[in-house]
Amino acid sequence: MRINHKEYSGEVEPRTLLVYFLRDELNLTGTHVGCDTGHCGACTVVLDGKAVKSCMVLAVQASGAEILTVEGLADDDRLHPIQEAFRENHGLQCGFCTPGLLMSSLALLRENPHPTEADIRRGIEGNLCRCTGYVNVVKSIRAAAEAAAKRRMEVER
Amino acid sequence: MSVVVEQEVSVAQEEKVSELKGRLEDPRLLTGKGRYVDDLKMEDQAYMGIVRSPFAHARIKRIDLSKLQSSPDFIAALTGEDLLREGVATVTELPMLAHKFANRHQLAVSKVRFAGEPVAAILVRRKNSLEDLVEQVEVDYETLPVVTSIEESKKGGTLIYEDWNDNIFYTLSRKRGDAESAIAPAPHVIRAREGIRRQEAAPMEPRSVLVTYKREEGLYEVYATVQSVHFLRQYLSSELKIPEAKFHVKVMDMGGGFGSKGGNSYPEPVLACLFSKRTGLPVKWTATRTEEFLEAAAGRDEYCDITLACDKNGMIVALKARIECDVGVSGTSAFMAFATVGFMLGTYEIPKLDLKAQCYVTNKMTVGPIRGAGRPEGVYFIERAMDIMAKKIGLDPIEFRRRNIADPQSPESEGYRDLLDTLVKSGHYEEIQRWRDDLSSDIGKEKDGRALVAGVGISLLGGDAGIFSIRSMLAGMSLRGLVGFIRMLPRFRSFGGEYGRVTMNKSGEVYVYTGSSPHGQGHETAFAQLASEELGVPIDKVKVVWGDTEQIPHGVGTFGSRSGAAGGSSVVDASRRLKSDLIKKASKILGRDRGSLDFRNGGIVEAKHPENVLVEIGDILDRLGTTEISAISIYSQRSPRDASAAHLCAVTLDPELGTIKIVKYVVVEDCGRIINKTIVDGQLHGGVVHAVGGSLFEKLAYDDQGNLLTATMMDYNIPTAQDSPDVEILHRGTPFAGALNGVKGMGETGTMAGYAAVMNAINDALSQIQPGAQVNVAPATPDSIFAALANHTSQST
Amino acid sequence: MIPKKFDYYAPSSLNEAIQLLTENEEAKVLAGGQSLLGLMKLRLAAPTALVDISKLPGLSYVREDGDHLAIGALTTHDTIEHSPAIKEKFTVLNEAASKIGDQQTRNLGTIGGSVCHADPAADLPTALRVLEAEFVMKAKKNERVMPASDFFVDFFTTAVGHDEVLTEIRLPYLPPKSASAYLKHSLREHDFAIVAAGTVTTLGDGDVCREVRIGLGAIGPTPLRATTAEQYLKGKVLDDAKIADAAVKAVEGVSPPSDVHGSKQYRLEMIKVLTKRSLRLALSRAGISGI
Secondary structure, three states, rough: OOEEEEOOOOOOOOOEEHHHHHHHHHHOOOOOOOOOOOOOOOEEEEEEEEHHHHHHHEHHHHOOOOOHHHHHHHEEOOOOOOHHHHHOOOOOOOOOHHHHHHHHHHHHHHHHHOOOOHHHHOOOOOOOOOOOOOOOHHHHHHHHHHHHHHHHHHOOO | OOOOOOOOOOOOOOOOOOOOOOOOOHHHOOOOOOOOOOOOOOOOOOOEEEOOOOOOOOOEEEEHHHHHHOOEEEEEEHHHHHHHOOOOOOOOOOOOOOOOOOOOOOOOOOOOOOOOOEEEEEEEHHHHHHHHHHHOOOEEEOOOOOOOOOOHHHHOOOOOOOOOOEEEEEEEEEEOOOOHHHHOOEEEEEEEEEEEEEEEOOOOOEEEEEEEEEOOOOOEEEEEOOOHHHHHHHHHHHHHOOOOHHEEEEOOOOOOOOOOOOOOOOHHHHHHHHHHHHOOEEEEEEEHHHHHHOOOOEEEEEEEEEEEEEEEOOEEEEEEEEEEEEOOOOOOOOHHHHHHHHHHHHHHHOOOEEEEEEEOOOOOOOEOOOOOOOOOOOHHHHHHHHHHHHHHHHHHHEEEHHHHEEOOOOHHHHHHHHHHHHHHOOHHHHHHHHHHHHHOOOOOOOHOOOEEEEEEEEEEEEEEHHOOHHHHHHHHOOHHHHHHHHHHHHHHHHHHEEEEEEEEOOOOOEEEEEEOOOOOOHHHHHHHHHHHHOOOOOHEEEEOOEEOOOOOOOOOOOOOOOOOHHHHHHHHHHHHHHHHHHHHHHHHHHHHHHHHHHOOOOEEEEOOOOOOOEEHHHHHHHHOOEEEEEEEEEOOOOOOOOOOOEEEEEEEOOOOOOOOOOOHHHHHEEEEEOOOOHHHHHHHHHHHHHHHHHHHHOOOOOOOOOEEEOOOOOOOOOEEEEEEEOOEEEOOOOOOOOOOOOOOOOOOHHEEEEHHHHHHHHHHHHHEEEEOOOOOOOOOOHHHHHHHHHHHOOOOO | OOOOOOOOEEOOHHHHHHHHHOOOOOOOEEEOOOOOHHHHHOOOOOEEEEEEOOOOOOOOOOEEEEEEEEEEEEEEHHHHOOOOHHHOOOHHHHHHOOOOOOHHHEEEEEHHHHHHHOOOOOOOHHHHOOOOEEEEOOOOOOOOEEEHHHHHHEOOOEEOOOOOOEEEEEEEOOOOOOOOOEEEEEOOOOOOOEEEEEEEEEEEEOOOEEEEEEEEOOOOOOEEEEEHHHHOOOOOEHHHHHHHHHHHOHHHHHHHOEEOOEEEHHHHHHHHHHHHHHHHHHHHOOOOOOO
């Protein structure tokens, strides 16, 4: 499979979940495990263009897939615009749910570049956060959408 | 180097409300480079798993480990008998107040007392085979009658601890005058049964520990998800009976705690130490979310039968309360009940008082200081009663509170009235009342009652009724209680203190070592800000170090909304000492008077002309023959305070379905000096939404055999982004003189005031459909709202 | 958190998949995995083999096919939610799909996987029952089509045989002047339903209700049709009183469970509320005003 534009391969038991393959075999520990039942969303990655919970996917099912994890967002030291938006708007506190939230937000904005607040809240309902109360998370995603719209306008000029 | 124990200094600095864009910790957390304990991997690490009791109350007849032997992945096992043999001491219980001790073991010995209690521990080579092998352990149990409620526990038919003569863990009484005789003739008397169900902290990161025993030095290197590395060091030392110096306890990044990773001593770190020593392997354990629900310290589960009496002018004449708490197999301390009482009694003038609180043990997991630690309950009990009374008398809820605030001439009370006034003036209070009345006028006009009903609720959090406020602490205390309290004072006082050490090296880089332990609260940034301000050094030259008993010999930790005030003050104090020391030494070297010098931007400067750098830090240190200079503070506040606040919540209620939507939430708060407004606001957002969850959805539910029915994130419902309101915040107040850095603790205040605001709003809505319909036990789930409207008792579990 | 061991097969054709199922008594089909993996992680299910059909081509589609709309069994909930044809012609299914879990779950979960899992609290089975969907199941040597009324058998049990694979779900087009709606009552927005109701209404001349279908979800082992209430409303001009009566009839003989989210009595009351509301919603969509 390709993860963050790099080829990776491995041999695992079929029962190895994708999130454990990422964390334990590949040392990509940015994606986190927060629950047992696929409800918290901390393990969200983008797989073949869609936000998925990597704890609800077997590693073997991801064979041949194109995966984006939080480690693939920044460009060396330059934060991805979505990360920048979260940083500037205090969209994170303890940071544990953050990687999953970033990936969900990214997928959301790709699908819907001009989301309303209701769209945003619905789009991230699969990502639980206990620290922020989501207020600044929503603010961050909206800021990211506005920044992207502004960039598009500038490009179009 | 200098050390100070007590400091009471007036805040002479000008108020600086600093706001950084982004925190120093954000880049690594945003890029997946955070270092949470489960991220750490040691070579050859082995994996620990826990065998847990499926029964809530049973004798252990036999533990059969034989099936494990045939697996090549199996390494070792431990049972309660092994612990006894090795002389491991019982689980630490901090002696806070005069409560009974449970003396439990890290692995159950002869008896299990809650479903999920650890019975055996195993060590395996591969993560994938851990659960397979846990399942291979066979345990025979003989079940015993289960105590799953306070009612059952009270009867005393089944004792949780055979060496206790009842199931009462702790009792607390407060009396002032003859409350009963004041209640009887009073024109206005209200009664209610209030409560908050058992709830879970549920931080997103489950507990984890990684222990490596270093045989040569006889040292345990322990990475653990804890809010205080020093507390864990103390627990490990006293339970394993090994000196504290032999444990290096560390934590780097942590995914929230909310009290569940704070005061309680869990068995897993001890067991991991034993395994690591026995096998020489690093030992990793990470809880599953189910294990978190089963074992992590729970909160709330307090109930209050309250009677409030007022005279014809709407002034309180008496309060009677009977409080009952379910502490499970018993927790670290009875602190929560004590805090509940303090926060019930501290805000309003209560001439006559008759209060009793009892904590009962049951067959459930232990309790702990979960966000607010008893204070949300206390605020809820009194604030809910205030609202019921205001409605009965026909007074505006804000006006009713205003006139009953205690000590009306005191600056604290002025502060509370200011909060309420600000809520009215700037918090859109009248606008919201109008909106609510408009919506209500439609009741009965829409078909089938489909129209939503609106409700508005407020709550007042008197932060100066803080745990150290004399008025609340001693309200109605008996002489015996007073003596006991005085004995406990040093421990309480230690919570008002924190260790801080500030070091500067030749390049002018500053290291701040703190006993605080940030896990989302932003101290890495806030403390750097403080040191940067004090020392005149750019913030990117300041690095904050925490969570390491090797580098930080003493500390208290982060919980109880204390780090901003206590930890922050120790940073300020240590920074000032460092600066003062530098100036003193420089004045000798330069032969200049101290008063003419200052320290700014990495050098000694002319006080009157700070751009005139006389000598750089590198040179000073060279001349002193050293590479770095430090100052230490063990700062202790005489009387720490929590922030005070007034909250307003507006809801709509669908009367047919019983569903609630929060449409507006306003916080007016006073936390003294604000070090970083963005961080403070973030803490309030989170605290409020935590209370929203506790008021609308969250409950740990059990069947009659003591099995936990809500043991997953599917069944235990914390708020999602769709369930959470926007939270508006207005700040009031001035720097608090009781803390060196002017700060009042505020991390939990969102939760402390939140329950009452939400529940009052819901009940306001209910009262418009059916006067007398009330839901006074949180969470106000749709079925409980339905039951209140239908006048039945809710049948759900 | 980690399932028990199993063998994993990723067949390249449907026939191969069926062959594998036939050979292995304990094998289970894996599609989106959003239901099955959840159970396996908690070790509530432990099949010794998984036959992964999620990448088989030609099983994900939404297409007009004569008198019905055909949906491939591997079509995801997200695709169903965004299908204009389903939204316009089978609104109840669009709304049911939109209320499943969260975005991540809808991205992977499939209609086939969800209906074969047959969780009593799931959303799609109720919608499909009320749409009188037909289920196409392929075995090695034959193919059979079964109506929804026979397809859902019990808790987590359908009529799909061990060596069969559900390949397609057919939705017979509704007559003109038809509309539908799905309502779900749950604690949080995306939780499993406490109760749910899906309605289809077809108008005749004037405001007469030619046909009404009422499907109830999360109130028993399988989704139910409230046939007594349906019969009562059929052929009448509907008003508030009749809708209220129908709601009372809808709960006759229904015995929902009592659990942490509500007592049986509470659920019965909520079914009445949702029945009324989904009827009105469907009726107003069909063109009746003033209801």
